[in-house]
Amino acid sequence: MSKNFDWGQRLEAILTGALTTWRIDGRVGRNVSGKCTVETERTTITVARITDDGDTYWEVTPSDSDLPPLPFSGIQGMLRAVREAADADETGKRLVIGPQGDD
């Protein structure tokens, strides 16, 4: 079954459903290179499924981030990253372990 799986179409459906579930206004589409994008008021996030030398992973790239694309081995991590990038409130809930500022 997995060989015939239409990842492009299924990814769009998953991300569209996720936006509704998260109550985030946004639009799922494709960019010029055919990669899936999630466009929200805050940012545009590119989500790609990368197959590289027998290894497969997800890459999440928020347009407002200076960091390199974030790789995730599974849908679970990919969804969490998209949600954090799309939802300012969700990012605020993230647990930060490490030195804290003085404020």
Added chain:
Amino acid sequence: MVTVSILTGFLGSGKTTLLSRLLRHADMAKTAVIINEFGTVGLDHILVEASDENIIELNNGCLCCTIRGDLVLTLLDLLGQRDRGEVMAFERIVIETTGLADPVPILQALMTDTALAGDIEVDGVVTTVDAVTGAATLDRHPEAVKQAAIADRIVLTKTDMPEAEDLRARLSAVSPVACLLTAIKGDIAPNRLFDNGVFDPSAKPANVQAWLDAERHTHDHAHDVNRHGDGITAHAMVLETPIHAIALTLFLEILAEHCGADLLRMKGLVKLVESTDRPAVVHGVQNVFHPPVWLECWPGEDRNSKLVFITKDLPGQWFEDLLLAINAEVAEAHERQN
């Protein structure tokens, strides 16, 4: 005279577990059961481990909204079959409502339908309340408050999990005349719940009497059998493809993380790649998911996975898209390893 009891309680509060345990008890031998489920795919009749012959499934809508007439017809048919000796001579009927049911119109139909008068007497209302999610459910869902308020017996379930003591106080305030009981994994003697005398509306608090009075003036209206108002919808998924166990685990983790309290109830019978002959029963209530339970075998010829999601404003198709994608991802990983 056949006594009729109503077993109600919010989604996932333990009605089916309670009923399943009760039906193993010798005192329940002469009991017929009517199970009403919300949505088009029913599972509770499978999950109640008892003989099929005295269990009737009503899953073409919720009793409180659309199929009150069906209930009366079902009861009349059942009583006729009993009188003709076509089914065992039951002395009691237990009606398990949907988790979203308002028990008031059901009670009203049972107490006032002239065709049933003389054949049945309404014994009372047993309401299950989940000790874990009960307080939040009472806050969010007026149906749950009504279910508790009208109860003669409230059974606090899942008390083997950490229990909020203030829930007991709140239930006593909502239903001051109800007897408050507890049941761990549905374990309670039938005589503590049933055959406690005819249901007496005059002994109920004023708000319950007002609801019953108001119900006399309601109207019938057409409904989508999968919708219950306030954005609450049942989504059913039937899958031929077996699911990898790890994919099911990941799927449930994602639901718990992303759906929160908007996933009111999830239940299912799942065919796993690792165990195609023994289906897994999965249950979830809001973001609490229980470990799968394995059935000895499939309950019938149909060996497809069936999952039902009752949600508040969540996209139903998303569950299927997500589960199939996770399953494909896991299958690909297996293929790469082999």
